[in-house]
Amino acid sequence: MSAPTAAAAASQIKERLGLDATVAGAEVGLSLPRERWLEAARFVKDTLGCRYFNWLTAVDYKDQGLDVIVRLDDVEAMVGVTLRTRLEPGQLRCASLTGLFRGANWMERECYDMFGVTFEGHPDLRRILLGDDWEGYPLRKDYAVDTPHAPYR
Secondary structure, three states: OOOOHHHHHHHHHHHHHOOOEEEEOOOEEEEOHHHHHHHHHHHHHHHHOOOOEEEEEEEEEHHEEEEEEEEEEOOOOOEEEEEEEOOOOOOEEOOOOOOOOOHHHHHHHHHHHHHEEEEEOOOOOOOOOOOOOOOOOOOOOOOOOOOOOOOOO
């Protein structure tokens, strides 16, 4: 079953998941606890029809932890749903979405490589952009940018 509008999608999210979503035009935004990440993504795919895995990233809020953010789209209805979950400092673990979306594979690996987020259940979680001997996670705010590294190998 597909939700033809963002407002209808937000209504179904409230009804079925008990979570409040925001709506702006054709965009739906949903902040949720880490424990409900996989459940919400499955609902958005299977019930709302958002089968296109657009992108996944993280945002570092230093002492407040990291947010993992994913954008899922229903390209036929032109509705997009953005899911956001907060990972507490030192608890950088999140369920992998690779079982639902093949496109999550490399984006989760990139998020692991750049931010250090461990995606539990990922079939091949290893660095994708940096060498295996790289130390640290360059997009985190605690990364020392003045650390000397050889630019090319």
